[in-house]
Amino acid sequence: MAETAPAIELKGISKAFGPVQANKDISIRVMPGTIHGIIGENGAGKSTLMSILYGFYKADKGEIFIAGQKTEIPDSQAAISAGIGMVFQHFKLVENFTVLENIILGAEDGGLLRPSLAKARKSLLELEQEYGLNVDPDAVIEDLGVGMQQRVEILKALYRKADILILDEPTGVLTPAEADQLFRILDRLREEGKTIILITHKLREIMEATDTVSVMRRGEMTATVKTSDTSPAELAELMVGRKVLLRVDKKPATPGDVVLDIKGLRVVDEQKVERVKGIDLQVRAGEIVGIAGVAGNGQSELLEVLGGYAKATGSVSLNGEALDLTGKEADGRSRRKRGIGHVPEDRQREGLIMDFSAWENTAFGYHRSEAYQSGLLLNNAAIRDDTAGKMERFDVRPPNPALAAKSFSGGNQQKVVLAREIERNPELLLVGQPTRGVDIGAIEFIHQQIVALRDQGKAILLVSVELEEILALADRVAVMFDGHIMGERQSAETDEKELGLLMAGVGS
Amino acid sequence: MDVIPKWAEVILVPLISLILAAILSALVILAIGEDPVAAVNLMVTGALGSTYGWGYTLYYATNFLFTGLAVSVAFHAGLFNIGGEGQAMLGGLGVALACLLIPWPHWTIALLAATVMAGLFGAAWAAIPAFLQAKRGSHIVITTIMFNFIAAAVLNYILVNVMRPPGSMDPASARFPEAVHLPTLHDILGVVGISFSKAAPANITFLIAIAACFLVWLLLWRTWLGYEIRSYGKSEPAAKYAGISPVAITMIAMLISGALAGMMAINNVMGEAERLVLNAVEGAGFIGIAVALMGRSHPFGVFLAAILFGFLYQGGAELALWTSIPRELIVVIQALVILFTGALDNMVRMPLEKLFLMLRRRDA
Numbered sequence: 001m002a003e004t005a006p007a008i009e010l011k012g013i014s015k016a017f018g019p020v021q022a023n024k025d026i027s028i029r030v031m032p033g034t035i036h037g038i039i040g041e042n043g044a045g046k047s048t049l050m051s052i053l054y055g056f057y058k059a060d061k062g063e064i065f066i067a068g069q070k071t072e073i074p075d076s077q078a079a080i081s082a083g084i085g086m087v088f089q090h091f092k093l094v095e096n097f098t099v100l101e102n103i104i105l106g107a108e109d110g111g112l113l114r115p116s117l118a119k120a121r122k123s124l125l126e127l128e129q130e131y132g133l134n135v136d137p138d139a140v141i142e143d144l145g146v147g148m149q150q151r152v153e154i155l156k157a158l159y160r161k162a163d164i165l166i167l168d169e170p171t172g173v174l175t176p177a178e179a180d181q182l183f184r185i186l187d188r189l190r191e192e193g194k195t196i197i198l199i200t201h202k203l204r205e206i207m208e209a210t211d212t213v214s215v216m217r218r219g220e221m222t223a224t225v226k227t228s229d230t231s232p233a234e235l236a237e238l239m240v241g242r243k244v245l246l247r248v249d250k251k252p253a254t255p256g257d258v259v260l261d262i263k264g265l266r267v268v269d270e271q272k273v274e275r276v277k278g279i280d281l282q283v284r285a286g287e288i289v290g291i292a293g294v295a296g297n298g299q300s301e302l303l304e305v306l307g308g309y310a311k312a313t314g315s316v317s318l319n320g321e322a323l324d325l326t327g328k329e330a331d332g333r334s335r336r337k338r339g340i341g342h343v344p345e346d347r348q349r350e351g352l353i354m355d356f357s358a359w360e361n362t363a364f365g366y367h368r369s370e371a372y373q374s375g376l377l378l379n380n381a382a383i384r385d386d387t388a389g390k391m392e393r394f395d396v397r398p399p400n401p402a403l404a405a406k407s408f409s410g411g412n413q414q415k416v417v418l419a420r421e422i423e424r425n426p427e428l429l430l431v432g433q434p435t436r437g438v439d440i441g442a443i444e445f446i447h448q449q450i451v452a453l454r455d456q457g458k459a460i461l462l463v464s465v466e467l468e469e470i471l472a473l474a475d476r477v478a479v480m481f482d483g484h485i486m487g488e489r490q491s492a493e494t495d496e497k498e499l500g501l502l503m504a505g506v507g508s
Numbered sequence: 509m510d511v512i513p514k515w516a517e518v519i520l521v522p523l524i525s526l527i528l529a530a531i532l533s534a535l536v537i538l539a540i541g542e543d544p545v546a547a548v549n550l551m552v553t554g555a556l557g558s559t560y561g562w563g564y565t566l567y568y569a570t571n572f573l574f575t576g577l578a579v580s581v582a583f584h585a586g587l588f589n590i591g592g593e594g595q596a597m598l599g600g601l602g603v604a605l606a607c608l609l610i611p612w613p614h615w616t617i618a619l620l621a622a623t624v625m626a627g628l629f630g631a632a633w634a635a636i637p638a639f640l641q642a643k644r645g646s647h648i649v650i651t652t653i654m655f656n657f658i659a660a661a662v663l664n665y666i667l668v669n670v671m672r673p674p675g676s677m678d679p680a681s682a683r684f685p686e687a688v689h690l691p692t693l694h695d696i697l698g699v700v701g702i703s704f705s706k707a708a709p710a711n712i713t714f715l716i717a718i719a720a721c722f723l724v725w726l727l728l729w730r731t732w733l734g735y736e737i738r739s740y741g742k743s744e745p746a747a748k749y750a751g752i753s754p755v756a757i758t759m760i761a762m763l764i765s766g767a768l769a770g771m772m773a774i775n776n777v778m779g780e781a782e783r784l785v786l787n788a789v790e791g792a793g794f795i796g797i798a799v800a801l802m803g804r805s806h807p808f809g810v811f812l813a814a815i816l817f818g819f820l821y822q823g824g825a826e827l828a829l830w831t832s833i834p835r836e837l838i839v840v841i842q843a844l845v846i847l848f849t850g851a852l853d854n855m856v857r858m859p860l861e862k863l864f865l866m867l868r869r870r871d872a
Contacts, residue, residue: 349746350743
């Protein structure tokens, strides 16, 4: 053969879970020494496809060829020996082991640790030099930053002689600077002849890092194109199946009086770790203030305190009246009475009861309100009617109040939460990760609803780890790092680079 | 979309489990050289073939209804109350105190007072483990089971040292006065002209248990309190987000659960024994767990499961009485039913799900 064989070729892969066809007749070819992106909405079947490739699932139909050889991959051991390495979104590292110990874990040779560690140290150093991946072999994982931990995961795969690296949403937990570093590493790996498959839902990363890209929608591969021949708009359209507005359409804000006034707020969590270390922040009526930051820098705790389910010290006032931060009134019900709506960061864990129907979820948090009672009993009919109206106004599909929350897609679940919180007409709306796991089509709608509430003169505090979202939606941005606010910027006057530095704790 | 339709989930799964348990029981009976068909015959005629049999079946079922509801309510709050046994013992103490200390003019008032006392004592016994769980995080399974032992010891002490009538050798309280004897099903059905066995212990408490089923259903699915209990049971983080207090719900759910378990005592202590004896509960607190599991923690399911276990108890007693099948084997049969309907639920559910998927695909 004159042509080199593709590093990976999938032919007609199909996989069904019960009635759901997760992958339908999928074929791709990835040439060696290239970076291939796979992009698609949540539930499009990307993860299923990669799980088949890594031996977690068995395909119902189809064949896998590695370097031209037909290969069966019944389990992950087989995937590893076929030269496939996987870097998961959530790292699989032992926190209190060193880098070296983590790397040989599961690949020790012999029963004695000392000789295998010595051997591993040698080959690890060679690997680090070859690919420019500098990590201290004796550092303990929990002392390393997220970016470094990810390098360990990559080294782990390389140590197992992986020629094909699969990265699943690798930038989800990284700062923009760390993400750039990662892409440089991937470039280097490509130059050394490795093949990389990058799974992501971020269009920008696809455009920056990949050579070719495949788009998945509803279990099918809708297109495979050269990245240089396409555009973000075209990819978005291929993902969703219709034209999508990538920017948020909004007028400049006209901020009014201060609604939320936070002074010297400190939060100590149950492990006695201080998560929020004295922050001051104001949100005015008619403006959206975004909190940017890498996940885990105190934003979640801030939302929990304001939402009434974490204790704090300092002072917070709403329209000039103090909020109770430690006593009897520090609970979700009192907060709702004061006019604070809350779209929580994790809708499946907090915002919804997944087994409850949509109408039961619509009452959630407001279930003691008078409109929902008749005498001693709940007025289920009234709640159902209310839900049907909300579902129609927020375009929840399918518009069936009796359906369990878990049966809706991520976007429609979020719309149920959003309708519940927005239609209470809150003075202040807390919004955490409004579009996490939400399909592009629904993102547009959700952003519009938040902006519409702002235009009614309400105050909105938005927490998101997606910088793009913060920049598009917020009027003012505060960046949190390690429990502090590193700086505030008007979003019209800043960019991702500046915010990225603040997110990494650099300068102010 | 759920994989199997609701009717199959509610009826078919328990039914198949039951049939499997029956088949296995038949094999066990065959193995010891007895005739399973004759055994089933004997159980059915013994438990359901006469008003006497029905009277015992319903009497046992009443006990299981209360303890089954008790486990169900706690279950909806995500709490596993296996202290029904101890709570029912203490409920018995409450009933005995109510019946012995005050000379009631009529059984109706006495019944009301005894029900309240049974509930209060049962709830109080559940309150301590509930408090330890809510405030200190001590696991409720451990504490409630320990409280079963403490309850037995407390009852033993009180019966021997305090409530035993002078001169009696029996660790039991004095007999309750005639005025507080409850009408049996014989008395109640006699009013409308239906003759019912006079000897059987089933009494008016059966009707109270049915009312309790309805009230529990109303509480769980028609009030905001029930809504909060179910929410907390499904997801604690979500409950916190919604302003539902984990401490309050843990306490309330366990108090209701303990009260229900305690109320069983109006059946066995006031309705049947008419005095307080040691071991009056006879394991009904534990059967309640199986009843709640089989009844899917729904009051209607609990009702059906309680009747089934009432049948097994009475049928089993008949079997032990008239055949050489040993008493222990009856326990084996009951255990098999519990095993299949409660613990091995998925064994039936999974193949059934596959079957329904196949059928659906053929339709599509």
